[in-house]
Amino acid sequence: ADHKQPVSFIQVICNYYIPFLKVMFTAAELGVFDLLLESGKLMPSTTIAERLGTSFTGMERLLDTCVGLKLLRVERTGTLYGSTEFSNLYLAESSPKSQYHHMMFFSEITFLNLNYLTDAVSPVGKIYGDSSSNLFDVIFRSEGEMKRFSHSMNSNWHLCGRDVMAAFNLSHFPLICDLGGSGCGLAKECIALYPNSTVTIFDLPNVVEMAKKHFVSPEEHRITFHEGDFFKDPIPEADLYILARILHDWDDEKCVQLLTRLHKACKPGGGVLVVEVVLNEDRSGPLEAHLQSMLMLLLTEGKERTPSEYNALFSAAGFKEVQLKKCQLYDAILGRK
Ligand code: SAM
DSSP: OTTHHHHHHHHHIIIIIHHHHHHHHHHHHHTHHHHHHHHOSOEEHHHHHHHHTOOHHHHHHHHHHHHHTTSEEEETTTTEEEEOHHIIIIISTTSTTOOHHHHHHIIIIIHHHHTTHHHHHSTTOOSSOSSSOOHHHHHOSSHHHHHHHHHHHHHHHHHHHHHHHTSSOOTTOOEEEEETOTTOHHHHHHHHHOTTOEEEEEEOHHHHHHHHHHTOOTTOTTEEEEEOOTTTSOOOOOSEEEEESOGGGSOHHHHHHHHHHHHHHOOTTOEEEEEEOOOOTTSOOOHHHHHHHHHHHHHSSOOOOOHHHHHHHHHHTTOOEEEEEOOSSSEEEEEEO
16 A cells, blocks of 8 residues: 555656657647647647647547547537647737747757756766856757757747736846847847837847847847847946846856956846746755756756855856845846946
8 A cells, every 4th residue: 555656646647748748748749739729729630630630540540539638629529620728829929828839949958858858867977067068059950950959949928928027127227138049039028028228139140040030029129139148248338238048058257257257247237137947045946956957967067056056156256236026927126246
């Protein structure tokens, strides 16, 4: 009896969670959720298979599994399949709150890399993050890959970007520079929330070129771009610098180097807003931060940090006043000069 619960829990994890994710990713990748959202009606599995160019047996089994997972619904027992509120909102690529690109990044990149997690924990080390290359050299080999990564990053801001940007009143900082702001997801939330703000995206030259082409429309004139390497090139003038999911990519030394450059660039009263999933001071959680930190171990030289670890980085760079605001998923830390 003592063993019953752990055995069934491990069965659930192995038999359910891992296939669950891959089934959901596969249906999204094949376009099942978009087809059912766009058609707005129930369809037989044969029509779905024909429209998406898949096998009949494979599609029927995929649809039945999606129904079992409550990602889709079925009517007239096993004959007509339809979308759900959840799939229309989060799984179809065309929805404004879509998590499609995030799922595709996980399915194609993260899942493969997770095979090397044992190596990352063992003395063998990591696959990226050695002295010769970093994650961005590896995943930014083509415009398509950069676009996919930026889309995936933006997926989170569709859901919680507003919450993070509202954590502090940023209306005193009209000129904002988002370092490593790639897909402009947070910048868009920022200009929507603060009507007097303009945001400059400072990112690597090829990322800026891609972002200008794919992530802003001509009407979004309050978002501008600046190409460069934030470790080497001059930092553009701004009232506030944003570092969203940047510090967790780098070791402490590089974080202090970057924050010191920003401290020098800041006017008195100016600041740096760091956005990360912050670990509890006693490292007891949140679980999202620990899981994210495992991915950082695998993919980068960085990690997730506790409030006092962020305070130490800010203070080594010269910032005196540092405040943390806990949000839904990503938290906000504001350091003022
Ligand atoms: N801030 C964005 C967000 O939260 O959605 C993207 C974060 S992504 C993890 C890291 C970003 O930093 C990428 O856009 C990458 O191109 C950029 N980056 C990496 N190294 C950089 C460097 N040396 N100089 C400027 N940008 C850099």
